[in-house]
Amino acid sequence: MTPIKTAVLSTTALVALASAAAAQELNALVWCDHTDPALVQPFEEKFGVTVNLKEYEGTAAGLTILEQSQPGDWDVLVIDAVDVGRAVEGGFLAEMPADQLPTADFFPEVVMAANNVIGGKTYAVTEKFGYNTIAYDKSKVDPADMEDMASLTSGKYDGRIAIYDYYLPVIGLVALGQGVATADITADSLAGLKDPLMALRKASKQVSDVVSAQTALATGDVDIVVGGGEWLTAVLTGENANLDWTIPKQGGLRWAQSIGVVAGSAQPDLALEFVKYIVSPEGQARLATSSCYWGMPANAKAGDALTAEQKAVLRWDRQPEYLARAQLYPIPDAALDTAMQDLWTEMLAQ
Amino acid sequence: MSLAAREARLGWGLVAPALAWTVAFFVLPFLGMLALSFARMDGREVVPALDPGNYLRLATEPQMLGALVNSLQITALVTVLSVLLAYPLAAIIAFRVPRRWQRLALLLAILPFWTSYVVRSYAWLLVLGQNGVLNQALDALGLGPLELAATRAATVIGFVHFFVMLLTLTIYANLVQLPPNYARAAADLGAGPVRAFVHVILPLTLPGVVTGAFLTFVLCIGDYITPQILGGNSELTLPQLIMLQLGRSGNFPFASALSVVLMVIVTLAWAATARWVRLDRI
Numbered sequence: 001m002t003p004i005k006t007a008v009l010s011t012t013a014l015v016a017l018a019s020a021a022a023a024q025e026l027n028a029l030v031w032c033d034h035t036d037p038a039l040v041q042p043f044e045e046k047f048g049v050t051v052n053l054k055e056y057e058g059t060a061a062g063l064t065i066l067e068q069s070q071p072g073d074w075d076v077l078v079i080d081a082v083d084v085g086r087a088v089e090g091g092f093l094a095e096m097p098a099d100q101l102p103t104a105d106f107f108p109e110v111v112m113a114a115n116n117v118i119g120g121k122t123y124a125v126t127e128k129f130g131y132n133t134i135a136y137d138k139s140k141v142d143p144a145d146m147e148d149m150a151s152l153t154s155g156k157y158d159g160r161i162a163i164y165d166y167y168l169p170v171i172g173l174v175a176l177g178q179g180v181a182t183a184d185i186t187a188d189s190l191a192g193l194k195d196p197l198m199a200l201r202k203a204s205k206q207v208s209d210v211v212s213a214q215t216a217l218a219t220g221d222v223d224i225v226v227g228g229g230e231w232l233t234a235v236l237t238g239e240n241a242n243l244d245w246t247i248p249k250q251g252g253l254r255w256a257q258s259i260g261v262v263a264g265s266a267q268p269d270l271a272l273e274f275v276k277y278i279v280s281p282e283g284q285a286r287l288a289t290s291s292c293y294w295g296m297p298a299n300a301k302a303g304d305a306l307t308a309e310q311k312a313v314l315r316w317d318r319q320p321e322y323l324a325r326a327q328l329y330p331i332p333d334a335a336l337d338t339a340m341q342d343l344w345t346e347m348l349a350q
Numbered sequence: 351m352s353l354a355a356r357e358a359r360l361g362w363g364l365v366a367p368a369l370a371w372t373v374a375f376f377v378l379p380f381l382g383m384l385a386l387s388f389a390r391m392d393g394r395e396v397v398p399a400l401d402p403g404n405y406l407r408l409a410t411e412p413q414m415l416g417a418l419v420n421s422l423q424i425t426a427l428v429t430v431l432s433v434l435l436a437y438p439l440a441a442i443i444a445f446r447v448p449r450r451w452q453r454l455a456l457l458l459a460i461l462p463f464w465t466s467y468v469v470r471s472y473a474w475l476l477v478l479g480q481n482g483v484l485n486q487a488l489d490a491l492g493l494g495p496l497e498l499a500a501t502r503a504a505t506v507i508g509f510v511h512f513f514v515m516l517l518t519l520t521i522y523a524n525l526v527q528l529p530p531n532y533a534r535a536a537a538d539l540g541a542g543p544v545r546a547f548v549h550v551i552l553p554l555t556l557p558g559v560v561t562g563a564f565l566t567f568v569l570c571i572g573d574y575i576t577p578q579i580l581g582g583n584s585e586l587t588l589p590q591l592i593m594l595q596l597g598r599s600g601n602f603p604f605a606s607a608l609s610v611v612l613m614v615i616v617t618l619a620w621a622a623t624a625r626w627v628r629l630d631r632i
Binding site: 162 | 391413472475585
């Protein structure tokens with residue numbers, strides 16, 4: 001087939017898909033960054049569809065929603081990259097054609113085939129990533145102290161710390177502080193993390209969700225957010241240029257979110273088009289700078305669609321170093337997950 | 351068919367939709383939740399069982415009991431403070447504000463209800479924060495900053511602000527129904543203002559007070575937002591514990607057991623106050 005013929009056929013197929021999608025609705029179960037109208041609007045206009053977005057927090061909550069839904073209720077799922085396996089195991093994700101996804105343009109470290117490709121089949125694709133490390137107000141704390149996790153519990157910053165309320169990254173950070181790699185956290189090594197976690201809790205003022213942590217940092221209620229990163233400070237830099245983040249010498253955690261087509265979707269082609277739009281350079285740039293939280297786009301070509309200022313906030317140029325120093329979230333099995341959550345509950349009750 | 355039988359049939363017919371609604375959306379889900387509370391987790395799977403383990407866990411693990419105690423303490427404190435603040439406010443509106451201005455006064459009292467509960471909680475955070483409005487005012491007076499945000503005090507303040515409005519309405523509704531002759535009769539019989547209040551006014555307005563206090567108790571003990579935002583997770587409460595099980599753990603059996611305990615507490619509160627609760631007074 002000649003290239004011209006291919007292009008004509010592809011265009012015809014796309015136009016046909018767009019016509020068929022007229023007045024259609026696409027239902028996506030997402031994280032809050034997808035609810036920025038600036039992100040979904042171009043897709044809605046191109047395909048003449050309405051994208052209905054439902055936010056959820058926590059993989060367990062997301063999977064429960066899917067479990068309690070009828071096949072066809074949902075078309076697209078955004079999920080923690082490390083939990084794609086759980087979703088596949090539950091039969092919630094459909095296979096996607098790998099050749100239609102631009103993973104060759106991605107930062108190699110965030111392709112995360114080990115997570116997104118199961119049994120040789122691609123079920124999800126990484127769309128955004130960032131870091132859970134230490135965010136702080138550099139006008140209030142010594143930035144040199146933030147390079148060493150030990151300074152958090154040295155007494156110098158007691159009562160000026162907020163802990164991000166998510167057990168996986170924070171326990172992971174505490175593990176790194178103790179020289180334990182996130183992949184090596186086991187029921188045995190978890191016992192050794194209890195005292196350092198409790199010490200961190202003792203030194204902190206609060207344990208907060210995203211908005212509360214942002215509010216506390218922005219209003220000066222706390223000066224440090226453990227577990228924070230660019231996703232926490234980027235949307236606030238306009239108001240307070242002193243907000244910064246770093247990966248301490250012990251390392252940090254890399255978070256990543258993936259997107260996939262929900263199994264049983266009544267409109268899998270349109271859902272796939274949505275996934276392709278999200279991982280396209282345009283979709284990636286818009287997702288990276290979403291009003292809810294910022295994060296690095298998985299597709300390196302999104303750099304062309306971002307301004308120099310946006311790239312500076314995202315620390316675009318330092319990614320090679322950061323990617324090398326950050327570890328993935330712990331991926332606990334059910335028993336370890338329960339033990340980690342019990343430890344977290346104990347810490348909250350302290 | 352006799353008249354009485356026809357009336358009974360008509361009565362059942364009228365009640366049936368509400369009854370069906372209650373059975374479908376309260377009784378059956380509650381029974382489902384009760385059954386689920388005896389199930390157990392096998393890895394990430396819920397296994398149907400008749401296992402009291404979830405209740406034993408609540409009774410034996412200190413952090414779980416601590417959450418229950420925190421919830422009860424906060425709720426009791428909020429209920430008492432709200433009644434103490436709402437009663438004088440309702441009395442002022444009922445007895446001191448001219449009749450034609452009372453609607454406006456009530457409107458002003460409940461104005462904060464028009465704002466989203468979550469937004470109002472975050473607004474309080476900005477007031478009570480380290481550099482918030484309150485501390486700036488205290489600083490200006492040379493009284494130094496207070497550590498309020500992310501404490502139990504902040505949670506209580508947020509709750510009291512909300513529930514004083516509710517209680518003011520229920521108490522006001524009682525107060526305006528009191529014929530002024532009662533107070534006058536008490537005075538004629540030699541009772542001073544305090545005695546007249548304690549022996550005449552207060553007992554007669556008790557249904558409004560108890561109804562409002564019961565609603566405050568129910569809404570406060572089940573609230574997740576305020577301790578989360580204003581309390582900064584500085585201490586665990588029962589609703590937060592339930593949310594942890596649902597959002598993070600997916601441990602529905604334990605969340606169900608905690609919810610059943612919450613229901614039992616509310617039922618006990620109802621049993622203790624049912625004698626005075628008069629929903630028709632609000």
